[in-house]
Amino acid sequence: EQAIDEVVEATGTGYEAGFAFIGEMHVTMAQGMVPFLEKLRERLGVRTLIGCACGGGIGQAAGPRAVESAGGGSGGDWPPVEVEQVSVLSVGLLRSAGATPFFLGQGAEGDVELLNKKAGEGSVRSILMVADPFAPTEDILRTLDESFPSAVKAGGIAAALQVGAEERGAFMPSIAIAAEGCQVRLHNQGVVGLLLEEVDVHTIVCQGCCGVGPAVRVSSVAGPVCNGIGGRPAQEALRLIFSAVDPPMRAKMQQFLTIGLGNVGDGEGSIGDGDWLIRGISGVTPDGGFVIGDGIAEGQPLRFHVRDRDSAERDVELMLKRYRLERNFKGGGEEPIGCFLFTCNGRGEALFGRRHADARAVATVLPDASSTRVAGFFCNGEVGAPGITVAASPEESAQPLRGTAIHGFTAVYALLVPAPASKS
Known part of the structure; x- marks a missing residue:
């Protein structure tokens, strides 16, 4: 309850859609993902909230524990922090995104009819997602690439939630969809996410x-x-x-x-x-x-x-510089207004020898780091097309993109850019 209070105080209310990256401790204390996610959705006043369990989160600091991790600073005027603790809660929210939630499992399981309808309309510009750690994610990504070949895709794989201290091989579902007027949909063996029609996503995949x-x-x-x-x-x-x-x-x-x-x-x-x-x-x-x-x-x-470590630091610097250049040459639309960061649980302080390296590096490509939000989590695998993906124009965005892949020891930056004629 305290974590929800701190998040609501920091973000305000009244959003269309978003993601909640929920530390394993909160899920356990709430006796499952469903009650915690629904309470969080109601308090935030968000119509659709995608939830996933994680072992660490990323965002602007709110609350005493996160503030301590940030070195004493909190709120939007301070750079984002990485908190590698199971007690973390991070949310990334969009006021207007043209968002449609979906679940896709193996074969014909999930919102297949909805996805086919959206694919036929041709209006989906980007897809953000989180996957269950036991899902056939590679097969699902191939399906999404076939259905939405020009949509940029990014995401991460959630933490595994073991049931009981002594049990082996028994796990709770770690991904869910909470939507206004509906019961929370708890899923495993699949992917949940948002189809976005009013937001472009530019991805930078840093493989270290x-x-x-x-x-x-x-x-x-x-x-x-x-x-x-x-x-x-x-x-x-x-x-x-x-x-x-x-x-x-x-x-x-x-x-x-x-x-x-x-x-x-x-x-x-x-x-x-x-x-x-x-x-x-x-x-x-x-x-x-x-x-x-x-x-x-x-x-x-x-x-x-x-x-x-040296290769990872050089790679982050190189890829963020390349992104700035590609935006300049290709004309990447408006400036990014936010970022989802999906980074490997093997990076962070263990790789760089210091905290917040991936989270704070993104300031070099954001127009105003003090007013731009970053949210994300430490993943069991990261999702995105290798390299840099910038949808520059309607003509280019109609072309198929390089295949979406699962990575390890990688940071995937998903920069949010308002689509033409939209404000998010």
Whole structure:
């Protein structure tokens, strides 16, 4: 109750739609997501509120605990904070967004008829979402990309809510939709979110990596295994790159090596830093192949990467600078009025050695950081298309975008920009 009071005092009331990122402790104390989310929705006076459980939240500080984390500052005149605690509550609210809530599960489960109707109308500009940690999220993202190919998508995967201190394998649903005049819809094994018709979302996906060696092509695959790179056996190709770099980079490769993948048909030299889809190497076969996962294909561009604190800091700086440049050249409409930030629970202080790094970096691309709200949470996986996505014009926004993906150790910035002829 105290957390709800503090949030309502800070935000005011009277909104169309929004998200609530609810610390696991609040869900447990309220005996489930439903009573807490409905009470929060009523107090905020918001027509639709999407809720998800989290282990840490992001936003402007309100209340004594968040103020302490912020170093003594609170409210919109202070920069956003990252609170890595299960007692957190963060909300991101939109006064006008043309928002439609939805749930989509596996196969034909969920609001399929509604989604088909909206897809046929062609008016959805962007989609924000949160996923259950046990959902077939990759399949659901493919469905959304097929139905809404030009809509920018962003989101995160919620925390798993274990039932009971001693039980194993029993979990409560961790995502829900609360809407005016309806019972709260509690969901698992799927994705809930908002279809937005009056708000553009620009995404910046920071994967915390830097490239090592040249970009080449996958030359041999067997299912999820990459056996050949650049016409050589995979391990031989890696050894050549390893021998060519300096000792500090070799040390990083031994600890933090990852692989970046491009799209089949892309030229190796046309993929910029930050635009690769980063995937881990989950194993090595007896023949020396790298186990990467589904979606790898012969002819696909590939580049080795490393991920560590220095790489993550450089990557955030690079991608935010690139976003400013792309907005200038492409004409990204009005200035952003807010940001949802979906960042990995492996980032934060554990990665950067200091608090609030991802949350406060966004100030470099917002017109007035002191008056622009940031809300988000620490995720079990982050959702967005690799690189930077800016819908610049009706002509460009009609073109299909790069496929939406699930990431790890990533920060996804979803900047909110009023769509033409709308104010949010």
